[in-house]
Amino acid sequence: MSDTPQRVVIVDDHPLFRKGLAQLLQTIPTFTLVGEAACGTDGLGLACELHPDLLLLDLNMKDLSGLQVLRAVREAQLDTRVVMITVSDHGDDLVAALRGGADGYLLKDMEPEQMLESLRNVAAGRTVIAENLTHLLAAALRAERRPESSAEAGLTEQEQRILELIAGGLSNKLIGRELDIAEGTVKVHVKHILRKLGLRSRVEAAVWAVERQRAAD
16 A cells, blocks of 8 residues: 555445544544545445545445445446445345455454454455455355366466465556556456456455365365
8 A cells, every 4th residue: 555545435324333434544544534425325426526545335225225336436437446344244245245346345343453454455455355254255156156276267377376366365456566567467367367267256266266275275
């Protein structure tokens, strides 16, 4: 993460949680709160107006859901990292958020220190999931037919290396730096990897890779 403070917008229809999260962020100089919204419609408007570095988004809201806001942000091609912060520990919600393009999925009952550490990781270009939810994503992937190995999937050597870095939580930009290739080239490789594995998000690819490594060990 750069020395420039990360500009953050919080969207949550629970006033107490929203204010608590805002106060928590204010204890860390690397985050600057630039906007708050109590509903999805206002939150989407703020995101489009302010183009924050980080959008912290509740999942279930009365007007637009967090998933609807997420999709709209992705369709607008905003260079904003989006983290769902929710009470829902259901696998379907987790998978839907990640396939919708979320960069993180955290639970509201996390300890404050864990929450801040996770947000720092997202700001640094990594993807985060609440630790006690990774098994749900792994189970969802196991329920669907996938290649059992990189060789079966037909991944090239470069694609395997990129998959390893995705499993390490690195963003496309960081992978590009690591391999000394353009970020656009990484994006093309990631699309090919997802197609060959029959997956729809980089987080699913990361979990698939970790599961394969565990099976090999």
